[in-house]
Amino acid sequence: MADTIRVLIVDDIPETRDHLTKLLGFEADIEVIGAASSGGEALDLATRLQPDVVLMDINMPDMDGISATERLSSQVPTASVVMMSVQGEADYLRRSMLAGAREFLVKPFSSDELTASIRQVYVRDREKASRIVAAAPVAVPAADVDGEVIAVFSPKGGVGRTTMAVNLAVAAAQELGKKVCLVDASFQFGDVGVLLNLNPKNKSIADLVPELELGEAPSLETFVINHSSGIRVLLAPPSPEMAELITVSGIKRVLEGLRAENDMVIVDCSSYFSDVTLAILDMADVILTMLTLEITSIKNMRLFLEVADQLGYEDDKVRLVLNRADSTLGIRVVDVEQSIGRKVDHTIVSDGRSVVYALNRGIPFFVSNREAQVSQDILRLANAVSGVHHPATTATTATAESAAKLAKGKSSIFAWRS
Ligand SMILES: Nc1ncnc2c1ncn2[C@@H]1O[C@H](COP(=O)(O)OP(=O)(O)O)[C@@H](O)[C@H]1O
Numbered sequence: 001m002a003d004t005i006r007v008l009i010v011d012d013i014p015e016t017r018d019h020l021t022k023l024l025g026f027e028a029d030i031e032v033i034g035a036a037s038s039g040g041e042a043l044d045l046a047t048r049l050q051p052d053v054v055l056m057d058i059n060m061p062d063m064d065g066i067s068a069t070e071r072l073s074s075q076v077p078t079a080s081v082v083m084m085s086v087q088g089e090a091d092y093l094r095r096s097m098l099a100g101a102r103e104f105l106v107k108p109f110s111s112d113e114l115t116a117s118i119r120q121v122y123v124r125d126r127e128k129a130s131r132i133v134a135a136a137p138v139a140v141p142a143a144d145v146d147g148e149v150i151a152v153f154s155p156k157g158g159v160g161r162t163t164m165a166v167n168l169a170v171a172a173a174q175e176l177g178k179k180v181c182l183v184d185a186s187f188q189f190g191d192v193g194v195l196l197n198l199n200p201k202n203k204s205i206a207d208l209v210p211e212l213e214l215g216e217a218p219s220l221e222t223f224v225i226n227h228s229s230g231i232r233v234l235l236a237p238p239s240p241e242m243a244e245l246i247t248v249s250g251i252k253r254v255l256e257g258l259r260a261e262n263d264m265v266i267v268d269c270s271s272y273f274s275d276v277t278l279a280i281l282d283m284a285d286v287i288l289t290m291l292t293l294e295i296t297s298i299k300n301m302r303l304f305l306e307v308a309d310q311l312g313y314e315d316d317k318v319r320l321v322l323n324r325a326d327s328t329l330g331i332r333v334v335d336v337e338q339s340i341g342r343k344v345d346h347t348i349v350s351d352g353r354s355v356v357y358a359l360n361r362g363i364p365f366f367v368s369n370r371e372a373q374v375s376q377d378i379l380r381l382a383n384a385v386s387g388v389h390h391p392a393t394t395a396t397t398a399t400a401e402s403a404a405k406l407a408k409g410k411s412s413i414f415a416w417r418s
């Protein structure tokens with residue numbers, strides 16, 4: 001077959017290598033072309049066999065997976081690395097991504113998660129490198145009917161993500177006439193319910209995801225709340241320990257479902273850099289990355305931009321939003337730009353009065369104080385991000401074969417909804 005994904009497995013434990021080989025043996029479009037038991041052997045084999053995807057264990061005796069990935073990135077740049085680890089810690093994740101890994105699987109993972117990751121990095125990297133020579137360019141079906149996903153992220157907490165996500169959603173709904181769903185993906189300590197004065201029972205993403213995992217077909221509508229401001233809301237779990245229920249495959253299915261039903265899906269992300277957060281950032285059409293005029297915020301932003309670059313995010317996918325831009329703390333916007341080596345794309349003024357008044361009453365300031373400068377800034381931002389949809393994995397042209405594959409992937413994602 002012309003479009004088989006050629007996979008190299010790297011793990012020091014023989015049983016794991018056998019197990020993975022067997023699992024992948026069931027997939028018609030994936031071929032295991034070799035297995036290595038160490039980082040050194042992986043480099044040799046990869047150089048010789050030129051795999052499309054390398055499944056790399058992180059903990060190995062001689063050369064660990066991160067060092068092997070680093071070397072592989074320069075020796076065999078066409079091979080995309082999917083890192084496997086039992087540790088789900090942010091630091092491992094970040095270091096893997098900086099080393100050039102494209103995906104991160106936390107053991108134990110299901111065979112669905114495994115094959116989905118392999119296919120995803122394969123399609124994404126091929127498109128990125130424009131190595132697909134289209135016989136006849138075909139439009140990917142259904143891509144343009146989907147709404148856009150806007151992630152509101154920052155590598156540091158307390159910079160105004162929730163405040164902005166809520167008001168941006170309201171602005172897009174009320175002023176731009178968009179059908180908007182706001183998702184609180186700050187799963188441990190979500191604040192969206194507080195800002196919108198919502199506190200329902202059994203209506204959060206924690207109630208939805210387990211059903212998805214079981215392969216059941218709940219209607220998303222059952223869990224989405226209609227708010228009086230005209231937006232729709234999917235809340236975070238009511239208690240922190242329930243955050244664990246939310247998996248990478250679960251959040252992906254939720255966002256796919258929501259983007260099919262809405263013009264805009266705005267996601268208030270956690271600043272904790274987990275595999276779930278990463279999945280959201282991957283899926284997003286735009287990442288509004290928020291910072292404030294504080295040293296820690298600026299430092300973390302620099303690190304995040306490095307990771308974003310390693311992840312292959314386009315420059316215009318990541319937008320820098322400076323919140324409370326007029327604060328007089330001695331740091332100027334030009335200093336920030338110089339320090340992170342990038343221009344700030346959007347600014348929002350500081351307005352403690354409007355923001356706190358709104359917060360205490362549970363009414364977004366875009367509703368209660370529509371004329372304030374801070375509301376105007378939010379509206380400008382809403383206009384700027386509206387309609388920027390350029391699907392990350394469904395680029396403009398593809399071969400008929402990979403388009404068919406994508407379409408097939410889509411239909412299986414949506415199977416539960418029919
Ligand atoms: N533009 C702004 N002007 C004044 N205060 C703001 C502004 N944006 C956010 N805040 C305040 O900053 C604090 C953190 O905001 P929040 O949205 O909860 O941040 P995050 O979600 O990033 O943790 C809150 O007390 C909020 O009211």
Ligand SMILES: [Mg+2]
Binds near residue numbers: 161162186
């Ligand atoms: Mg928040």
